[in-house]
Amino acid sequence: xxWQAFWAVAQRDxxxxxxxxxxxxxxxxxxxxxxxxFPLGIGPEMNVLRNIAPGVLWVxxxxxxMLALQRLFEADYRDGTLEQMALSPVAMPLLVGAxxxxxxxxxxxxxxxxxxxxxxxxxxxxxxxVTLTLALLLGTxxxxxxxxVGAALTLGVRGGGVLLSLLVLPLFVPVLVFGAGxxxxxxxxxxxxxxxxxxxxxxxxxxxxxxxxxAFALRIALE
Amino acid sequence: MLTISNISCVRGHxxxxxPLSFSLQAGQALHLEGDNGVGKxxxxxxxxxxxxxxxxxxxxxxxxxxxxxxxVVEAFRATLCxxxxxxxxxxxxxxxxxxxxxxxxxxxxxxHEKGMDALRKMGLNSRAHLPLRVLSQxxxxxxxxxxxxxxxxxxxxxxxxxxxxxxxxxxxxxxxLANHVQQGGMLLFTSHQAVELLQTNGHAIEVQPIRLVAA
Numbered sequence: 001x002x003w004q005a006f007w008a009v010a011q012r013d014x015x016x017x018x019x020x021x022x023x024x025x026x027x028x029x030x031x032x033x034x035x036x037x038f039p040l041g042i043g044p045e046m047n048v049l050r051n052i053a054p055g056v057l058w059v060x061x062x063x064x065x066m067l068a069l070q071r072l073f074e075a076d077y078r079d080g081t082l083e084q085m086a087l088s089p090v091a092m093p094l095l096v097g098a099x100x101x102x103x104x105x106x107x108x109x110x111x112x113x114x115x116x117x118x119x120x121x122x123x124x125x126x127x128x129x130v131t132l133t134l135a136l137l138l139g140t141x142x143x144x145x146x147x148x149v150g151a152a153l154t155l156g157v158r159g160g161g162v163l164l165s166l167l168v169l170p171l172f173v174p175v176l177v178f179g180a181g182x183x184x185x186x187x188x189x190x191x192x193x194x195x196x197x198x199x200x201x202x203x204x205x206x207x208x209x210x211x212x213x214x215a216f217a218l219r220i221a222l223e
Numbered sequence: 224m225l226t227i228s229n230i231s232c233v234r235g236h237x238x239x240x241x242p243l244s245f246s247l248q249a250g251q252a253l254h255l256e257g258d259n260g261v262g263k264x265x266x267x268x269x270x271x272x273x274x275x276x277x278x279x280x281x282x283x284x285x286x287x288x289x290x291x292x293x294x295v296v297e298a299f300r301a302t303l304c305x306x307x308x309x310x311x312x313x314x315x316x317x318x319x320x321x322x323x324x325x326x327x328x329x330x331x332x333x334x335h336e337k338g339m340d341a342l343r344k345m346g347l348n349s350r351a352h353l354p355l356r357v358l359s360q361x362x363x364x365x366x367x368x369x370x371x372x373x374x375x376x377x378x379x380x381x382x383x384x385x386x387x388x389x390x391x392x393x394x395x396x397x398x399x400l401a402n403h404v405q406q407g408g409m410l411l412f413t414s415h416q417a418v419e420l421l422q423t424n425g426h427a428i429e430v431q432p433i434r435l436v437a438a
Contacts, residue, residue: 080309
C-alpha cells in the first residue's frame with residue numbers, strides 16, 4: 001500500500017509535467033541559454049572558458065532548478081490535493097518524497113544529461129565532463145530536496161518567490177562549492193574523490209530529512 | 224464512533240462559535256448548519272485533523288486524535304473521506320485518471336472498470352477521457368462525487384456537497400448519501416439548503432441538524 005501510493009504520486013506528477021511541458025522545459029531552456037551565452041560573451045579564449053566552466057554550469061543548474069521549485073507544491077495547495085495527501089493513511093513524508101523525486105526527474109535529470117553537451121562549448125576534457133555529470137547527479141537531488149523544504153515553508157506566503165530565494169540560496173552554497181570544486185579539481189589534475197564524497201555525504205541526510213521537514217512545513221501551511 | 228467534545232475555534236483572537244459537542248455513530252447522518260462565516264468549514268477541518276482546535280478534543284472510538292496516538296490517527300484516516308471546497312482534482316488529468324490516482328494515494332486499489340462505472344452513474348461516461356479543464360464546474364463536482372461512490376471510507380465529511388449540481392445530479396447525490404448511511408456509514412456535511420431527509424429505494428434516512436452558534 002505504501003509503495004503503491006508513493007509511485008502513484010510520482011507517476012501523477014510526471015504525467016502532469018508531460019501534459020504541461022512548457023513549465024518543465026522553461027527551466028531546462030534557461031539552463032541551456034545561460035550556458036550557451038557565456039562562451040559567446042567571453043570569446044574563444046580556451047583557457048578562460050575551461051577555468052570558468054565549472055562555476056558557470058553549476059550556477060546555471062542551480063538557478064534553473066530554483067525556477068521550478070516554486071511550483072513544487074503550489075498547484076496541489078490550490079486545488080486541494082495537498083489536503084488529501086495530508087489525510088492519507090500513508091505517511092505524508094513518503095508522499096512528499098515522491099513529489100520531490102518527480103520534481104528531480106523533470107527539472108534535475110535533464111540538466112545532468114545536458115551538462116556534458118554544454119560542457120563541450122567550454123573545451124572541457126572527457127574526464128572533466130564525466131566528473132561534471134557525476135557531481136550534478138549527486139548535487140541536483142540535493143537542490144530538489146533542500147529546495148523542497150524552502151518551497152514548503154514559503155507555501156501560501158505573499159511574495160513567497162523572493163523569500164524562497166533568500167531562504168534556499170545560502171543553503172545551496174556548499175553544494176555549489178563542492179560540485180564546481182570537483183570539476184575544477186579534475187581540470188587541475190587533482191583527485192575528485194573528496195569532493196564527490198562530500199556531495200554524497202550531503203545527499204544522504206537530505207534524502208532522509210528533506211521529505212520529513214517538508215511534510216512538517218506543509219502541515220503548518222495547511223493549518 | 225466519532226465524538227466531538229467542547230471544540231472551539233479562534234480566528235484573529237475572536238472565537239467563531241460557542242464550544243460544541245456531539246457524536247456521530249454508524250448509520251447516522253448529521254447536517255452542520257450555521258450562517259456564513261460561523262466556522263462550519265473550520266470545524267470540519269478540525270475534525271479531519273487539518274487544523275488544530277483551540278480547545279476541546281476529537282475522539283475516534285473513544286481515543287483522542289492527537290500526535291501522541293499516531294496509531295489512532297492512522298486508523299481514523301483510513302476510514303475518512305473528506306471533500307472540501309477545493310475538489311482535489313487535477314485539471315490536466317481526465318476524470319478516470321483523477322479517480323484512479325486518488326484511490327492509490329489514499330492507499331486503496333480501484334480497477335479501471337469500477338472507476339468507469341462510477342463515472343457512468345454520474346453521467347460522465349462520455350467525458351471520462353477528456354481533460355478536466357474542459358468540463359463545466361458541475362461536471363467537475365460530479366467527478367468528485369464519483370470518487371465518493373468508490374471510496375471504501377466509512378466516515379464521509381463533506382463541505383457543501385450540494386453546490387453547483389443540477390436536479391438530476393442532486394437526486395443522484397442524495398441517493399448516494401442515503402445508501403452510504405443505510406449501509407452503516409457515517410455522514411457529516413454542511414449545507415445552506417434544508418436537508419431533513421435523504422431517500423433511497425423508497426427508504427428515508429433522517430438527517431439530524433447540528434447548529435453552530437456564533438460566539
